[in-house]
Amino acid sequence: MPKSIHSTQPPLKFISPRFNPLVLKIVSWFLPLILRVRTRPWLPAGIVKIEAKNAEILAKLYQEFQAGKVRFLIAFRHPEVEDPLSMLYLLSRIVPKVARAKGISLQYPVHSHFMYERGMTLWAGNWLGWLFSYVGGVPVRRGRRVDRNAIQMARDLFANAKMPIAIAPEGGTNGHSGIVSPLEPGVAQLSFWCVEDLQKANREETVFIIPIGIKYSYVNPPWSKIDWLLSKLEADSGLQVAEITQTGKQEEILYQRIFHIAGYLITEMEEFYRRFYHRDLPAITPEETDQPNDILITRLHRLMDTALQVCEQYFNVQPQGNFIDRCRRLEEAGWNYIYRDDITDINSLPPFKRGLADWVAEEADLKMQHMRIAESFVAVTANYIQEKPTAERFAETALLMFDMLSRIKESTLPGRPRLGLKQAMITVGEPISVSERWQLCQGNKQASRKGLSDLTNDLQVVLEELIKD
Structure with missing residues (x-):
């Protein structure tokens, strides 16, 4: 991922194939x-x-x-x-x-x-x-x-x-x-x-x-590396690791930790959108038959919808289709603000117009981060790990959370840790x-x-x- 954008950019030209x-x-x-x-x-x-x-x-x-x-x-x-x-x-x-x-x-x-x-x-x-x-x-x-x-x-x-x-x-x-x-x-x-x-x-x-x-x-199976990655996510989140019960099989402990991290991150992000974006995200009262996994996914999808709404309202894009469709349209809307097809020569702009163009580009880049967070979780389901508690599924889920934290705490998205x-x-x-x-x-x-x-x-x-x- 590129560094945060602070200025308007030349248009994205089509790159013709020249097979050699x-x-x-x-x-x-x-x-x-x-x-x-x-x-x-x-x-x-x-x-x-x-x-x-x-x-x-x-x-x-x-x-x-x-x-x-x-x-x-x-x-x-x-x-x-x-x-x-x-x-x-x-x-x-x-x-x-x-x-x-x-x-x-x-x-x-x-x-x-x-x-x-x-x-x-x-x-x-x-x-x-x-x-x-x-x-x-x-x-x-x-x-x-x-x-x-x-x-x-x-x-x-x-x-x-x-x-x-x-x-x-x-x-x-x-x-x-x-x-x-x-x-x-x-x-x-x-x-x-x-x-x-x-x-x-x-x-x-x-x-x-x-x-x-x-x-x-x-x-x-890189179980020790997965344990290390979860510890890093817990530390970066500010979680008290001691809150997690360290009993049971290895897979059960790791799943408990992933569930705990996910719940904590969703709670923090809900409060973030309530306080700073004035979104109405009431607590979800579970029914007796509701499973904790299903409740967490319901909250995650509501959070993704909220993040996309913030982005859509800024770019004046109507929310149509599934999460993937919405992310695609928002990406294009953001690029149209940053990579300006309507400016023939950026360097020839007077300072005032160049300043406005840079302002628009920088703000568009920031707004697109809401979409990027939602984009990371479009395939997450309630029972992906429980259906097959393999090292691969634990790693995939932990790496998606790593991506989310990295987008928030870094100006660039670092390379994913290579687990094995x-x-x-x-x-x-x-x-x-x-x-x-x-x-x-x-x-x-x-x-x-x-x-x-x-x-x-x-x-x-x-x-x-x-x-x-």
Whole structure:
């Protein structure tokens, strides 16, 4: 995440893809090292092992793609920021290896264009935009009602490029390997458009969506590191650790601590919005049948709604859709205040107008922090840990709380603590034929809308199945 913004910024220009096979080859050479060290080269952390199930499905499809028989889109799960690296490893190493073992002939490169969120270059740096451009990336501004540059480029690449295209249909990370966030409709719409574009060009390729699940686990459960992280959260929160009963199994104790920290943070944030933003957040009186977890989640969702309302009222944005939809629109509204398309040359502004522009940008950046806090918890559920009290789920929940505290107490968001060595399991699902579905829903707009909705819902179900143990 970038440092706090104190001045207006130039507009976020579209970064056109300029695929360069040499750059891809160099990145692929260094990929195992990048996966291992990433942002913390001095810590024993990173991804040290990646395996795949059903990779021969992709190998066969790449062969048919290169023969001009099919077009396909890779729809992959997006739980963590490491996912693009995991996908690159799948395509550059695992799929070619499986193809050789199965006698499937493939041409280099086995790669894909991909869409990435334009804001990534804001916290990572402009170098990332350059790199993504040369390895086939297409930037998209998620909150825009229509990002024409991104849509037109993705549509053209899907139908005409020498490589398929990959998209995360969730639109962003949710920090949960075991939960798929609601899918955005863009994957289904692009797929239908591809069929239409091929039909208009009198081309006979069949269009598919290839669902891919990604799930991470620790090589060795980092219970001691989780304990350390919870102690840090307790200390940063000002909690009296002695209040927690240190009896029972390890998982029970850790869960009790997480529950205690979460309850404390929610209480403090409720009081923050009551006192300084004059919000009416009455105490919730539980029914006899209410479970403590459900009450906590009810309070969390009310708190998220309150934070988003504060942000929406400032930017004059109507609250529509689920939490994710609201966060996307607020992000775009904030960027419009900071990255000014309406200012031709910032440096040519007279001091008075420049001061006003800087004031607007700084205040917008502060207001967006309300949205960022809500954004961190969009996938949190009442029983995520209790359903499967694994080290991974404890770690994911604790790290989300770490993100929240970091946003509040730091001007920048520090890198997450790396709790241990991780491994990834990538599962390739059965191809979904879009061409067949497109044929069935032709005739009127209602049928087309239903077809898009059904395809999105079916893809959601498939992705959820792919990450089940």
